[in-house]
Amino acid sequence: MILLACVLSGGCHAGLMVSPVKVEAHDVSVGDEIVLNLAELAGQEQELHFSLGLFDQDEFGGVVLREDPESQAWAAKIIELSHSKIILAPYQQADIRLTINRADYASSYIVVFVTPKRSSGVSSRLAVLLLLSTEGAAEAIALTDVDFTSDKVLITFQNSGSRHGRGEGTLALYDESGLLLGEEYVDTGTILPGCHRRSEIPLHESLSPVYFTFQARELGRQQYAAEGLW
């Protein structure tokens, strides 16, 4: 019998905190700085490495990391890191400065990876998302679809603008007589430019709505956007 053992071996593990982990910066210009704070929490010296990439979004809003050489090179043109690595003493805190080197784009979506050095085995890293947009960039969020099943409403927003935004609105449910059964505020979260994002709003079992409306909030105005029958 062939004996085989497989080992996932790791070093000691990262007691590491990073903050902020998501930075939304509008109207950025060359020379602007973003500061990340790092804290060693495990009581042991840690060597941290920093790397860059881009990120995108799937239809449910999930982050899609792009770490191919082209994405890394583009990110490195926009962001200059004050350090490529640092060593934190036990319980030490340190700041890392990210400097904007270019602003010849409407928006850029960059990820900074903070990776404690490990020789082998299990390792970890923390991803910091930078949502950068320059002057003149604007969001253009529009409701593109409202669908429903017996137990949920599906709402899709599209961002055809040049920077990220949010899809928001209010779902109202009525019974046969027109009596308002309830309202629910809907916030899809961030939608990157050129992306659409779908939200699922579960319906309570006690509700049997036969009619609904959805008002999307766009540019501060409440706009009547959709209605339907169950």
Place this chain on the structure above:
Amino acid sequence: MRWNLRLFQLGFFCVLVLLSTGSVAVASGDSGKVTMFVEVAPGFAISLQDSLTFPQAAPGRSVEAELDVTVWSNVDWQLRATATTVRSEDGTPHDFEGGIEVLDFESAWRNLLIGERIIRYAQQPTPSEGETISVPFRFQPGFGDGPGTYTIQVQFTVVPAL
């Protein structure tokens, strides 16, 4: 546990930014009351189990083991995992014939050697003690994998949700 205590002492990834002029006090008349403004930044931290050892496995037979990952976060987050290299006992890279899989957020076993896998998709902020996830791995050697001990490098990534 010193780790948790330290986290607590540090206010759990809270970066307090004192607004206005960098100080805090805004006097309110003669009452002696002071209004303080603080801003909590989004932050997270991760801690991993030191190692994971699978039971012995014969070719074609799969074995499972779980690895604990603890995440602290005050924003929604995702957890991903990928395996990078497989090395044999002498440290040389090994082209693994068998499979190493992870149970993803859809409760499906996914090959960990061909790309990043999402372990948790849309997690809400954690309590102060963090959230510990036992991540199941499954390993199945092939006949092309000689007897011995192999080391697989696995990397977990915590990503804030958008």
